[in-house]
Amino acid sequence: MTGNRIARVLLAFFFIALLATPFVIKRISAGREADRSKADAATALARHGFYLQEVSHSAGINFIHQSPKLDPKLDPILPEVASMGASVSIVDFDRDGWPDIYVTNSAIGSKNALYRNMHDGTFKDVAGEVGIADVNQPGTGVSTGAVWGDYDNDGYEDLFLIKWGRPELFHNDQGHGFTRVTEQAGLPPWINANTAIWFDYDGDGLLDLFVGGYYSEQIDLWHLTTTRIMPESFEYAKNGGRKYLFHNLGSGKFEELSAKVGIDSRRWALAAAAADLRGTGHPDLFVANDYGVSELYFNDGKRFHEVGEQTGVGFAPKSGMNAAFGDILNQGRYAVYVSNISEDGILIQGNNLWMPKEGTTGDATKYQNLARDFGVELGGWSFGAQFGDLNNDGTLDLYLTNGYISLDRKRSYWYDFSKVAGGNSTIIGDAKNWPAFEGRSLSGYQTKRVWLNDGAGKFVDVAQSVGATDVYDGRSVALVDLWNRGVLDVVVANQNGPLLVYKNTVAPQNEWIEFELEGTSSNRSAIGAQVTLFWNGQKQVQEVSGGSGFAAENDRRLHFGLGTNPQIENVVIRWPSGKLQTIDKPATNQLHKMKEPA
């Protein structure tokens, strides 16, 4: 055999090896992958330290979300245009010490629900009684989300209702009812938004409100004058709704000053969250945008500075649908989780886990996307996600819901979607150019992800094993210790689907600690307060949030899992006012109610 012949044979083997590489990689990653097997509760408890049981019916919750019907001109693609609106937020509206659940509905005439916690494992819808059910009346648009914050510091959480339509502010009358104060507050007549958060951006002790528009506020989706309402680009669109920063003037009035403080964007915002990312004492603002890059606004206490590109989070455009913070490596710094779209062979955006780069701090902070390395990259058409320690082992896990449009299982809209999404702006931007949906699915019937954190940089999906087995079109996730048991339960709002309540059972050897904070000179909701827990030679930081994830708000109380035999050194609370409070060796397995010291 000549040398050239041998070389050709070797080359053929090399070529075959190249072709086989994807199979090999698939096999290797399958070995590392998640526990996809369904397991009974005892097995899940032994294997993963917890299991989830869907208990909505037995808890008295029978809520089914309804999507809106919009202008008939949108009928051919209605499933896509009307694909959001299901949301869940947690609030103890009556201050009885038991968290309640508020959920939105999105059909004209449909009712939102406020599930009062009855302390016995059940809930009762009292939204009608307290006046926040019938909020989707004709001519006012429909609900797409809700965030709670005590804007007047009277001790009771007030409600800002996010809508495609007339946004609403409801004052909480000491837990007995709600008074609509939209006009007095000075809110605009119409916003098509999916996200809003409460935060005290200027540290004056009064909660301010950020609202991120999605469709342009000029559009009334029920009375269209044009069908040119769609994004001008799938990844570079800047023709969405405007952003609002409502500064709280303290007299029940707000002034809008987004442009004045440096927030001027018409990207299609879907999720926002705020946290002090640089240790400045001021909450920075992260906005995940659909059809484009994310935006990160550093806050100097007076103005915001958009640093998305500078920090690395605003470089590659995707379809941002979630913003959640979590100190996933117990190092005292937040990662940011942004969900996007992944569909095999068609669109692999991958979700983003933005981790602060080592050695970068303060204004020079830079982020790198480590979603692939950490194993939290692929989650289908991902929507809401939240960090929380689901098994109380001392590390934050990640619950992700997903699934876009589940109609006919056998017919997909992906071909038509990709065809138009790749087209020129004059084509993609006009709804009449989009092929009719005709009952097809688009990334429907997807399985959820419950990623368990091993604390060393790897997450493993155990959703099927621990009982998160639904395949509804998930939108919004909230984590909350619903029954004051020291575990995080999961509430999921599904588009055109039921509100799911996953009751969590955790291995009893893992301990926990919870904090309920109340501001005095800071805003009374204590939104923005940071709690750093030092135990067993490590630390974890969490921050009280006024809204995070996708159209969601977690329980205001902060929950820390501690693992077995924890030795807590101390807990440091940094209040939004800047005051520091240290608690030495607090007792475990209990809720600590903390008031800001004078």
Add this chain to the structure above:
Amino acid sequence: MSQPTSVPVFPARSPGEPPRASGQRKPLFSLDNRYIAPAFITCILLAGHLSFGILESYQKTLLAIVTSIALELVLGRIFFHKWLHPASAYITGISVGILVRSPAFWPYALCSAISITSKYVLRVKGRHIWNPSNFGISVMLFLAAETVATLSIQWGNYLLPMLVIWALGSIIIWRLRRFHITGIYVASFIAFAFLRSWMTGSPWQSEIAPITGPMYQLFIFFMITDPKTTVRGRRGQCVVVFLVALFEMVLRLYQIVYAPFYALFIVGPTAMLIEIWIDSRRANAPKLAVPQ
């Protein structure tokens, strides 16, 4: 094994064409032909990235280019005992870097490696029959669909960048005497788009939409015009590219997302094989005796 890539990527004239008459006007550009295509595709990449940031990361594109060139040099050295000009491999690498979309790094290297190696392995009568990047990308879409997609939505979906690419690309392709390939394909695509619209009831704009996106610019200017993997002769090229558009139309009726890649993947080599077979028959045909 005959040398796969040492000739210019876009020859100044196709084999069989008559030589340019003396006194003919000078070419529009004086740049060596083999640099034109790499320069053009680099301009597309830079313009796309600087204006819209089309690249998810420089490193991934760089990985695709480096893998492509390195493998070409190594294989060229082994099989032809010389260092091959890297222009062709550069185009393959940069095409992979732009067209492949994956959050992982390995698909970029693997796609480039498969593309380049295919030129040395899949050969008939000394000619490679698949456009390298078309082969590599199609294979990746078949075998690694859970990790790989292709560029289909980047570059802003705006008209102005497209007009610039169309104008510049047309001039260059015209100069390289391959405009008829691009022209026939575009005309066929548009005609078939209207036909599909009529058949399926979809808005005609949605059927036209794909060709207004950036993926198609790489496809129509670089893949279907590749001189190494197109048949000789202007008429044959026109027929083949029409058939590519026709086959793509059929695939689109079956809602195949990557119809153009797969159409070229199937029609291109088939045409090459037929041409090779015809050449072979001609070469083996007994010469007629000349009557005395």
